[in-house]
Amino acid sequence: MSELSLGELDALVLKAYRGAGFSWGMAQEAGRAAAWLAARGLPAATLFANLLQQTDGVDAKSLTPDIQHRQWVKADTPCCPVVCGTVLSDLGLRHFQTDAMIQTDAMIAIGKLYSPAILLPFVAGCAIAERSHVTMLINNQPLAITATGGYDAKKCHTELVTPKTEVAILLSARHSAVDSPCLRRAAISAPEAELLEQLAHRTYVPATEQSRSSGAGAGLTDND
Amino acid sequence: MAIINPDNAPIALRPPSTVMKLARMGSMHQTRLSFMRVLLRRLATEQWPIERTRWQMDKTGVGVGVYTATGPDRTYSLVVFSNDLDPSKRSDRVIAEEWDATFTLVDGIPDQAHIDRLQKNVPKQEAGRISDSELSLSRANRSVRLFNYVRAELAKGVQPEASELDKVGYLMRTTAVYGSGKFGALDRRFIADREEFSSPFQCELLAVYMIRIFSVDIVEHLAQSDAPHTAVTLDTNLRRSLGIGNSTGLGMAPFIVNHPVLFNQWMLSREEALLRVRRVAEVDADKFDQFTSLLARQRSGLAYWLSEHPLQKKKIAALTKDLSSLVRKVQNPGSLNNINPWNDLYLWAEDHLSLEGQECLVTLLIEMYPELVDELAINMSADEDRYFKINGQMTIDQLRELITSHYQFALDTDFTQRSANARYWYASEEKLEPRLGERFEEPGAEREHPLAISRDVASAYHDLHGRDSTDPVAMFLLTHPQHRHVVRRVQQAARHPYSEIENNLIADDMLPIDLLRCKLSYFGAVKFDPRSDRWVRINMFQHAPLPNELIEHYDDTWVYPPALANV
Numbered sequence: 001m002s003e004l005s006l007g008e009l010d011a012l013v014l015k016a017y018r019g020a021g022f023s024w025g026m027a028q029e030a031g032r033a034a035a036w037l038a039a040r041g042l043p044a045a046t047l048f049a050n051l052l053q054q055t056d057g058v059d060a061k062s063l064t065p066d067i068q069h070r071q072w073v074k075a076d077t078p079c080c081p082v083v084c085g086t087v088l089s090d091l092g093l094r095h096f097q098t099d100a101m102i103q104t105d106a107m108i109a110i111g112k113l114y115s116p117a118i119l120l121p122f123v124a125g126c127a128i129a130e131r132s133h134v135t136m137l138i139n140n141q142p143l144a145i146t147a148t149g150g151y152d153a154k155k156c157h158t159e160l161v162t163p164k165t166e167v168a169i170l171l172s173a174r175h176s177a178v179d180s181p182c183l184r185r186a187a188i189s190a191p192e193a194e195l196l197e198q199l200a201h202r203t204y205v206p207a208t209e210q211s212r213s214s215g216a217g218a219g220l221t222d223n224d
Numbered sequence: 225m226a227i228i229n230p231d232n233a234p235i236a237l238r239p240p241s242t243v244m245k246l247a248r249m250g251s252m253h254q255t256r257l258s259f260m261r262v263l264l265r266r267l268a269t270e271q272w273p274i275e276r277t278r279w280q281m282d283k284t285g286v287g288v289g290v291y292t293a294t295g296p297d298r299t300y301s302l303v304v305f306s307n308d309l310d311p312s313k314r315s316d317r318v319i320a321e322e323w324d325a326t327f328t329l330v331d332g333i334p335d336q337a338h339i340d341r342l343q344k345n346v347p348k349q350e351a352g353r354i355s356d357s358e359l360s361l362s363r364a365n366r367s368v369r370l371f372n373y374v375r376a377e378l379a380k381g382v383q384p385e386a387s388e389l390d391k392v393g394y395l396m397r398t399t400a401v402y403g404s405g406k407f408g409a410l411d412r413r414f415i416a417d418r419e420e421f422s423s424p425f426q427c428e429l430l431a432v433y434m435i436r437i438f439s440v441d442i443v444e445h446l447a448q449s450d451a452p453h454t455a456v457t458l459d460t461n462l463r464r465s466l467g468i469g470n471s472t473g474l475g476m477a478p479f480i481v482n483h484p485v486l487f488n489q490w491m492l493s494r495e496e497a498l499l500r501v502r503r504v505a506e507v508d509a510d511k512f513d514q515f516t517s518l519l520a521r522q523r524s525g526l527a528y529w530l531s532e533h534p535l536q537k538k539k540i541a542a543l544t545k546d547l548s549s550l551v552r553k554v555q556n557p558g559s560l561n562n563i564n565p566w567n568d569l570y571l572w573a574e575d576h577l578s579l580e581g582q583e584c585l586v587t588l589l590i591e592m593y594p595e596l597v598d599e600l601a602i603n604m605s606a607d608e609d610r611y612f613k614i615n616g617q618m619t620i621d622q623l624r625e626l627i628t629s630h631y632q633f634a635l636d637t638d639f640t641q642r643s644a645n646a647r648y649w650y651a652s653e654e655k656l657e658p659r660l661g662e663r664f665e666e667p668g669a670e671r672e673h674p675l676a677i678s679r680d681v682a683s684a685y686h687d688l689h690g691r692d693s694t695d696p697v698a699m700f701l702l703t704h705p706q707h708r709h710v711v712r713r714v715q716q717a718a719r720h721p722y723s724e725i726e727n728n729l730i731a732d733d734m735l736p737i738d739l740l741r742c743k744l745s746y747f748g749a750v751k752f753d754p755r756s757d758r759w760v761r762i763n764m765f766q767h768a769p770l771p772n773e774l775i776e777h778y779d780d781t782w783v784y785p786p787a788l789a790n791v
Contacts, residue, residue, distance in 0.1 A: 005356070006413070007405025024674040025701075025708020032612065064702065086708075090616025090698035125613060184356045184414055204653035205668030211652070211661060 001187050004045075009186040010035040012193075013048050015200035017082070020052045021060060029089075029122075030082045036121035038186030045188035047115040049195045054114050055080060056199070065110065067096075073111030081113045085122025093126045093134065093169065108169040116165045123169060124149040135170040142170075150180050235502050235567050237495050241633075244491070244726040250738025251539065251579040252745040253587040254783060256594065257493055260748030261783065262423045262601045263430060264768060268778035270296055270420075274434065274771035276441065277301075277333075283449040284308040285442055288343065291434045292333060295420050300359070300427070301330040302434040303339060305347045306442055314365050316399045316471035319655055323349070323363035324396065325438065329431040331357050331410065349400070349407075350655075356410040359427040362401040364435055367469060371395050371443060374458070378447035381454040389465055390528050393751060393763045396439040397469025403428040416605070423601055424486070425747060429764075436468040436765050460770065465785075467766030470749065473759040475657045477739040478649065481675050481729065484713055486606040488720035490746050493604050494590070495722065497597035501589045502567035504596075511592065516554060518588050521784035523547050525750070528785065533754040535735075539580045546573075546581025591781070611716050614708070616698025620691045623700075623714065627685050630717045633726040634678035635685060645679065646732035648672040660736060660758065676730045680710045750783065 004012070014031030018024055030048070037044035055063055063080040065072035067087055073079040088096075088108075096108045113119060116138055127134045128149045136143045145151045188196075205211070242248070254261070267274075274293045281287035289304040305326045313322045326347045334342070338357070345352030349363055370392040377384040403425065404412035415421050440463050447455040480487045526544055531537055553559055553572060561568040566589050573585045590597050628635065639645050648669045652659045663669045674680065684707040691700060701708050717723050727734065736758040744752065749762035767782050 003408075005405035005408055005411050007411045008408070023705040023708055025710075025712060026705050028612075028709060028712070032609075060705075067702070083705075086614075087616075087698060087702060090614050090701060091696065092617065095617070129613065184410065201653070203651060203671055203673075204656065205650040205659070205661065205671050206653045208666060210666055211659060 001189055002193070003185040004038075004188055006035040006038055006184070006186060009038050009044060009188070012196050012200060013044070015203045016048065016052055016196040017199075019199035019202035020056050022082070026082060026086065029086050030118075033082060033085065033118055033121040035186075036124075037117065039183055040180045041183050042117055042120075044186055045192045045196065047118050049192040051080065051082075051115040051118060052199055053195060054078075071109045071111050073113070075111065078112040078114050079110070081115055081118035081122075084110055084113060085119050088119075088169070089122045089125055092130055093123075093132060094130055110167045110169065113165060113167050116167045119167060120145075120151070124151065137166075137168040137170060139165050152180075235499065235564065237499050240721050240724070241726060243495060244722060244724060246725060246727045246735065246738040248579050248583065249725065249742035250735065251583045252742050253584050254745050254748045254750060255494060255497070255587045255590045256597065256780070257497060257590070257601050257604065258746055258748030259423055259425045259604075260429050260433075260765060260768075261780075263426050263433070264774065264778070264782070265598075265780060266420060266426075267293070267295075267433075268769070268774045268780075271775050273775065274437070276437070279441070279445075281306060281442070281445050285446050285449070288339060289438060289441070290334065290339075291437060293430060293434065298331075298418070298420070299333055300430060301333050302431055302438070303328050303330055303334060303342055303346065304435075304438050305343060306438075307347065309365075311368070314368070316365060316397065317473070320399065321351075322347075323399070324366045325435075325442070326363040327361070327431060327435055327438075328354055328358045328409075329360040329427055329434075331359055331415075353408045355408055356414075358409050359415065360401060360403045360431045361407050361409060362398050362428075362431060362435070364396040364398045364439070364468070366396050367392050367394060374443050375447050375450065378444060378458060379451040379455050381451075381456050383456070383459045383462060386462060386465065389462055391530065392469075393465075393528065393766050394436075394439065394467050394469035395443055396435070397471055397761065398432060398435060399471050400475070401428045401432060401470075423604055424490075429747065432468055432470075432764055433768070436466070436768070437771065439468060440466065464767060464770055464773075467750075467763040467768065470744075470762050470764055471755075471759065472740055472744065472762065473657075474659055474736055476743055477736050477758075478658050478673070478675055480739060480743050481677065481725065483606075483608065484716050484723035485608050485611050485720050488723040489604050489606045491722035492720075493600040494586075496603075497590045497593075497600050498570075498586050500596040501593050502564065502570055504566055504593070505563055507565050512554060514592055515588065516551070518591055518781070518784060519547065519551060519554070521781075521786065522584065522588060523551075525785050529751050531753040533756075536752065536754050539578070542578035543580040543584060546577040546584070549576060550581070550585065591784075594780070611719070612712070614697070614701070614712050615715055616696055616701065618697045618715070619693060620688055620695045620697065620700060621693035623697050623711065624685070624688055624693075626714050626718050627681060627688075630714065630721070630724065631678070631681045631685075634681045634728075637678055637682065637728050639679050639682060643732045644728055645730060647730045647734070649675040649729070663730070674709045676728075677710065677713065677724065678728045679730060680707070681714065683707070684710050684714075748783070 010031040013034035014027045017030035018027035034044040034048055062077050064083050065079050123134055123136055124145050127145050127147055131147045133147050134145045143151060272293050272295050274291060277292050278288065278290035285306050286308050287306055291302040293300050307324055309322055309324045326349060328342055328346045345354055354361055373388060374384045374395065421427055440458055444457050529540055531540060573582045637644050642664060646663055648661050648663045650659055650661055650668055650671055650673055661668055687704055697711060701711060737754045737760050740760050741752050744762055749764050750766060751763040753761040755761060767785050769778055769782055
């Protein structure tokens, strides 16, 4: 295991996610989510390595949820948590709250996700923006998220990092505040680093004679 | 109460369409809001002692040095690894693998074990790792000719000629100063709440200020080794006349594009400062004298600003002429209105001076009113996270409206023209550094980085065509995720009017040095000397007070060299 700064993890995941074929704007969301998770002690590098290993080469459309449908994700094709997360974040949780739901706990049935913990930063962001208390149900295990974005990291840990887990989101439950940790570093194993670097590598352009000769400073002496 | 100028038009901020143009940005000068100036004001006000606490150098100048800077709450240490570099390995380019000296800024005071760990990593720079106890990583090379000259003169027991020092202006130049999170350093977010780092790039520039001290200490050390019986130390005035050089290439250029909210704060603060000075109703004779004296010092500074680059030579020539015109203008009593005279002078400059001259005037005007402008420095940081979230509830119509009101420059560009689409920004496989490629001549454009803002905004606008105007933006992004990065920017621009450069960053005639100059002016750099259209040499902290002077008698106008009698 080695460690990265949060900025390094953000940059690595951003490039890897882009290298895996997602758009730059989505990759920015992925990098930021990775830093959020790592700061809270969750295994961000593992989560993204698993996600990208399983989704590499999969058609982006099949990783996108059908939000018009009651259950966003079809049972047999798990979805990308970053794509689902950005939809929740963009529209806000209340957008999905129907009149009938207001009386009871409103539920967004998402379905199976790769590395479901990656959804957490997006849901916590919604909770803060909407000043709502939210519960994520991961394999029916509840994880409470407060209106300040706090959650109990010890709970649901196993399910959170298990790939292809069923996820649903409940609104308007009440929770007491919980403290999530704030770490400065992200752990990453050698195989995870290698996988993410390989994907990131797809965003680099190999040098050519022309690029070398037109690079900044090329052909001029610095030794003066 | 609003102060009204004689034409009864309220004096307003310069609009983004004036300010956010590369030609103007590439003509900007340091101001008293620049980050080096902010840093030294703090060190002086808070009386930070800076001391050399360790100096273990052999006769060839190889060894370790430590400098500590102690503020009211914390101490920071610059750890230096000095090298006897084989001249054939000396290069300022990012592809270099060895340097004359390497540095890291430690959060606190390092013990021996800490220094031992750093010694295994810092000299390797990008190939090494630092930790969350370190805040920056940098390296510097000697300016060989000047360094050797000064070394030889000091060894002989004589002072070097001031005119020789002025030709270069520094003994060493840094070739990279990495900060926040890079190569394992602590992320800025964990020090952003420290009072001393509330302005941007303060820890990086604190490191550079201490590197400047080292650059003289090491030349004195080598002179002493060469001739222990005759060597002398460098005269204080000469020491002060030396800054630290820097060579900057494309690596720095994308920063101001990738941080639109932060960049807005920099530009807006500077514009607000100018506005406050233009709104000063009355100016007494003393203030005019102060302006005349500053102008004279600025003109003296021009004598030291040398460049071989044809574009920069032309700009310096225009500036020289402009400053003479300015002198004539202010010497002629009655040529300015009694009410809001600085505004009058500024408006005159817009019609009569080059962009270099106009922006230099902005610097001088801001300089005279610390009581009006210094407080703006605290606005130059930004909580970028706060504006990251996309408002997907915004309607397509609202998004269209934002694009047409903030990005007309993009919609007016015809990207089917090869000249408008000539280049692409990318990261090189070799050094993972930003580069600029020729789209129609080099392979790799499919790996383009998202810096072609105007083209991408125009493309998103095009794809909005035919969408239901009341649809939420989120639904558009679900089917068009390729537009996500620019939709975020467009929404940010709504609240941050100075966040976007209003030029096409992939046009065939775009000059990357304009981006570099703008950013470096905010750092407080002077003597911009472009070496091509994509890299530039500068000087930092030239004429800045020495550590003891910061504490004993700080002169905040240090950046303007003393006026020469014959200019």
